Amino acid sequence: MTNLFLLQLLNGAQLGVLLFLIAAGLTLIFGIMDFINLAHGVLYMVGAYVMASFAMLTGSFWLALGLTVPAMLICGLLLEFTVFRALYARSHLDQVLATFGLVLVISEGVKILWGSAPLTVPMPDLLSGSVGLIGPLKYPVYRLAILVVGLASALGLYVLITQTRIGMLLRAGASNREMVSALGVNVGRLFAMVFAFGAMLAGFAGAIVAPILSVDTGMGESVLILAFVVIVIGGIGSIRGAFMGALLVGVVDTMGRSFGPIVLRMIMEPAAAGQLGRTLAPMLVYILMAAILFARPAGLFGRRAE
Amino acid sequence: MKRMSFVIAALLASTSISALPALAEGVKVGLMFTLSGPAAALGEQGRNGFQLAVAQMGGLGGMPAEVVVVDDEQKPDVAANKARELVERDNVDFVVGPIFSNILMAIHKPVTDAGKFLISPNAGTSNFAGADCNPNFFVTSYQNDQSHQVMGAYAQSQGFQNVFLMAPNYQAGKDSLNGFKRSYTGGVVAEVFTPLGQLDFSAELAQIAAYQPDAVFTFMPGGMGVNLVKQYRQAGLENIPFLSAFTVDESTLPGQKDAALGFLAGANWAPDIDVPESKAFVAAYEAAYGAVPGSYAMQAYDAAQLIDSALRKVGGDMSNADALRSALEAAEFKSLRGKFAFGNNHYPIQNFYLTQAIKRDDGKYQTSIVQTIFEDYQDTYAADCKMK
Amino acid sequence: MRLMGRDLVALLLFAGFAAVPLLANLLQDPFLLVIATRMLAFAIAAMGLDLVLGYGALVSFGHAAYLGIGAYAVTILMRLGVYDIGLHLLAGIAAAVVFAVGTGAVSLRTRGVYFIMITLAFSQMAYFFFVSFSALGGDDGASLPQRSTLFGHDLLENDLWLFWLALGLLIGLFLVCRAIVGSRFGRVLCGARENPQRMQAIGFVPFGYQLTAYVISGAITSIAGVLLANQAEFVSPALMNWHRSGELIVMVVLGGIGTLSGAIAGAVLALLLEETLAGFTQYWKLWFGLFLVGIVLFAPGGVQGLVARIKLQIGSRR
Incomplete structure (x- = not known):
């Protein structure tokens, strides 16, 4: 049982860092530009599709990954320039509407370009296979690699935001946008940069999960809602909050699915426990979010309740 | 027929909408498959299998066939509405579909209530095989x-x-x-x-x-x-x-x-089954669509053959639903899986096999029959069905 | 003066709906009635949402939950042997009120984006609850054995009667909403939208007003759920998927928020677009999405905003 617990903790953490990569961009865009981007999830999906195409073209995982990241950066800049730039000054409602529309456009576009059948990306030889943990338990190397890469990205972001001048501007922008622009910073360029960076992170997340999940048109949606849950739990605009929120959501979701029925079985009959466990497990994340918002209306690390 | 009181009937008479009589020189079939989302590949196989059969036979029952393809999006609520649209607006004679059981549960009532024939080329739930079996519902696949x-x-x-x-x-x-x-x-x-x-x-x-x-x-x-x-x-x-x-x-x-x-x-089938018609089908499918057909395509192909055989038997006359039903029950066509017959509940009686995934010499993948597990096997729910 | 213009829009829409049976008869296309009934149901839901979204500036991203609550009220009562539509409506409204009071009281503690997300969270909870409720069909949903009965008669089995019932409900609820918006209660709600501090300063606590509006809005949306269940004779959790909540917002914003008649127009427009675009191409969502982006970028305020600007132009030319 403890072995299983450890394994699930790893799984939860792995889902968590993946969510963090997506949520980091979302929370920055949200916090700094006060912009609701429902289309952030599809960037994750586009990243996976671009990765699949490059992998097919080049035949190499590493080359494909190396091409996908700058491609997503350019994709983000392009989107920012064509659509998002015009939306910063609009109300939240207009942003919801436009980005909802964009979700439809990009999802259908992907379907037209790549077809609706799921694609796959071969796993790099270096990272395939599994390593033994304790006893008979094994864990896929690739998932460990995702965990490591995710944690490294989080650390890098932390350094970027707390130690560099750009990070200082970002922090300043999140708390007082007008002041930053009054101080003579080119806010337009700062926004474009943040946006492209967020798109790149989401695309990167999509690219690295491509070998373990099949690439399909529905993958952006489920992740988008979870990413929103993450940033709301963590407090909008806070990278630290996004990180804690992502780990919390990843672990709670994974643990709930596997241990919910086991725990319930201790207090009720197995059939009812199984049924209740299946009912509760998918609700758990949302119950957690509602509870946190009830106690702290601006999330765990949120600064203000507006 | 639903009961309706006189007053209402009179009220409705002013706005009554009479459906146009179906044109005798053609048959209209609605195909409902999952064509988007992660399971789209299954629906595409079914659609391709059916269309291949229609193309090869040059229509259905010796008549030109109009095939309306709709996507159920794997969403039961969407499917229920689209099924209604197929029978009420497009006025199709047969509905062929779906892939998924939850979709079948949703479209069964609107199609059979309208008096149309529903032929499932894949989903075969237990309720419709047993107590809820329906004279207008046929399954060319298996019971789930x-x-x-x-x-x-x-x-x-x-x-x-x-x-x-x-x-x-x-x-x-x-x-x-x-x-x-x-x-x-x-x-x-x-x-x-x-x-x-x-x-x-x-x-x-x-x-x-x-x-x-x-x-x-x-x-x-x-x-x-x-x-x-x-x-x-x-x-x-x-x-x-x-x-x-x-x-x-x-x-x-x-x-x-x-x-x-x-x-x-x-x-119930694999591409390497030893049936000549099946070998020809696999070759034709691969030539047309560049992929190895699975049971979804095979069962949809058989569904088209089933409609074709029934229409031939009644001489293209779809006005007598009972005669058409008997013709469907007879199932006088050469199934790609060899032996095929309908049980009393309109579900097939057929062989089942153990299969294994293999890589072919040309680099494509397919399943291959390892051994026969059941012969002439009928589902266990048929006894609960009141049809004979 | 402006209010009258909006009423005119509503009147035109109602008249247009009333002409649908005739049109269906002329075109020999009975399916028009089915589409129109769906439009009516969504118009009711969008109007309910407009009450909180337009007048209270409370962007609820979870209103699809109320559609589901209404629809499941029908399913559950039918399983218990109760077929009367009046009782179905009552049960749907009662359940929606209970759900709205509970979730609204918690949600209204938050503001802005947090409110959007917490309403989403509650609707997701409701969604997953019904997804795993296997007795009611779980994820698959379940067909209804028949439509609801009206005074013991199965009149609603006829699409035409269901259509007239839906139209009657829409007109009735429009009048109710109009009365609410025009009342002192409605003005306090708008005041809280514009400046909550000032409202508090002059002695109104917005919370109670907002919660009441939220509850009324949920109840109205649940009525749409009852109608949708009857129209499709099929109820599944897909009705309460977050995408539906998004579509309801789209409808309200498309028609112009805070006008009631705009929400109705938006629902009609959205479903009409879906119908026509789907007729042209299987990739209709692409064009629908482009349309939405275009509306926001080039025609803020939705259709009514567009109309208003055109009027202004014509007016200035005179």
């Missing part, structure tokens, strides 16, 4: 439990004692585990239901690793199966036998590739 019973019988014959069961949390998923357990009496270490459409199975694979069962039995159609099989390999579990139905087949193998090699499944 059957392929799972095949695997249960195989697990039993191998002497497995601890089997881990996993299926998506919906009707066909529950049917599948019940089917497996009907012919397998050994121990079950755990029964796991995952949300329909789940793609990351890390939590469930961890449980399998912890339990170390004799074998795993699962039912994960479409994209779910692609992911599960790949992740199963990656988690280093390949030493635990992987038994499945509709999880490792021609629709998922292009995604699973080497990860699925050697995995076992239960099925």
Whole structure:
């Protein structure tokens, strides 16, 4: 049982860092530009599709990954320039509407370009296979690699935001946008940069999960809602909050699915426990979010309740 | 016919809408398949199989055939509305579909209530095989439990004692585990239901690793199966036998590739079955669509043949529903799987096989028959059906 | 003066709906009635949402939950042998009120984006609850054995009667909403939208007003759920998927928020677009999405905003 617990903790953490990569961009865009981007999830999906195409073209995982990241950066800049730039000054409602529309456009576009059948990306030889943990338990190397890469990205972001001048501007922008622009910073360029960076992170997340999940048109949606849950739990605009929120959501979701029925079985009959466990497990994340918002209306690390 | 009081009838008479009489010189068929989302590959196989048959036969029953294709999006609510549209607006004579059981549950009532024939080329739920069987509903595939019973019988014959069961949390998923357990009496270490459409199975694979069962039995159609099989390999579990139905087949193998090699499944057909018509069909399908057909395509092809044979038998006269029904029941066509007959509940009586995923010499993947498990097998629900 | 213009729009829409049976008869296309009934149901839901979204500036991203509550009220009562539509409506409204009071009281503690997300969270909870409720069909949903009965008669089995019932409900609820918006209660709600501090300063606590509006809005949306269940004779959790909540917002914003008649127009427009685009191409969502982006970028305020600007132009030319 403890072995299983450890394994699930790893799984939860792995889902968590993946969510963090997506949520980091979302929370920055949200916090700094006060912009609701429902289309952030599809960037994750586009990243996976671009990765699949490059992998097919080049035949190499590493080359494909190396091409996908700058491609997503350019994709983000392009989107920012064509659509998002015009939306910063609009109300939240207009942003919801436009980005909802964009979700439809990009999802259908992907379907037209790549077809609706799921694609796959071969796993790099270096990272395939599994390593033994304790006893008979094994864990896929690739998932460990995702965990490591995710944690490294989080650390890098932390350094970027707390130690560099750009990070200082970002922090300043999140708390007082007008002041930053009054101080003579080119806010337009700062926004474009943040946006492209967020798109790149989401695309990167999509690219690295491509070998373990099949690439399909529905993958952006489920992740988008979870990413929103993450940033709301963590407090909008806070990278630290996004990180804690992502780990919390990843672990709670994974643990709930596997241990919910086991725990319930201790207090009720197995059939009812199984049924209740299946009912509760998918609700758990949302119950957690509602509870946190009830106690702290601006999330765990949120600064203000507006 | 629904009861309606006189006053209302008079009221409605002013705005009554008379449907145009169906034109005698053609037949109209509505195809409803899942053509978008992670399971789109299954629906595309079904659609292609049906259209290939119509193209080869130059229509249906010697008449020109108009085929209306709609996408159910794998959403029951969408399907219910589109089925209504097919029978009420497009005025089709037959509806052929769907792939998924939950869609079948949603479209059965609107189609059969309208007096049209519904022919399912894949989904075959237990309720419509038993107590809720319907004179206007035919199935050219199987009853949902059957392929799972095949695997249960195989697990039993191998002497497995601890089997881990996993299926998506919906009707066909529950049917599948019940089917497996009907012919397998050994121990079950755990029964796991995952949300329909789940793609990351890390939590469930961890449980399998912890339990170390004799074998795993699962039912994960479409994209779910692609992911599960790949992740199963990656988690280093390949030493635990992987038994499945509709999880490792021609629709998922292009995604699973080497990860699925050697995995076992239960099925009513495989591309290498020794039937001449089937060999010709596989060759024609590969030439037309560049992919190996699976049972979804085969069953849809048979559905087209079934309609064709019935229309020929009644001489193209669709005005007499009873005659058309008898002609459908006769099933006088050469099924791609060899022997084929309808039971009293309009579900097939056929053979079932154990299959294995293999890589062909040309680099494509397909399933291959290992052995016959059941011969002339009828589902267990037929006895509950009041039709004779 | 402006209010009258909006009423005119509503009147035109109602008249247009009333002409649908005639049109269906002329075109020999009975399916028009089915489409129109769906439009009516969504118009009711969008109007309910407009009450909180337009007048209270409370962007609820979870209103699909109320559609589901209404629809499941029908399913559950039918399982218990109760077929009367009046009782179905009552049960749907009662359940929606209970759900709205509970979730509204918690949600209204938050503001802005947090409110959007917490309403989403509650609707997701309701969604997953019904997804795993296997007795009611779980994820698959279930067909209804028949439509609801009206005074013991199965009149609603006829699409035409269901259509007239839906139209009657829409007109009735429009009048109710109009009365609410025009009342002192409605003005306090708008005041709280514009400046909550000032409202508090002059002695109104917005919370109570907002909660009441939220509850009324949920109840109205649940009525749409009852109608949708009857129209499709099929109820599944898909009705409460977050995408539906998004579509309801789209409808309200498309027609112009805070006008009631705009929400109705938006629902009609959205479903009309879906119908026509789907007729042209299987990739209709692409064009629908482009349309949405275009509306926001080039025609803020939705259709009514567009109309208003055109009027302004014509007016200035005179």
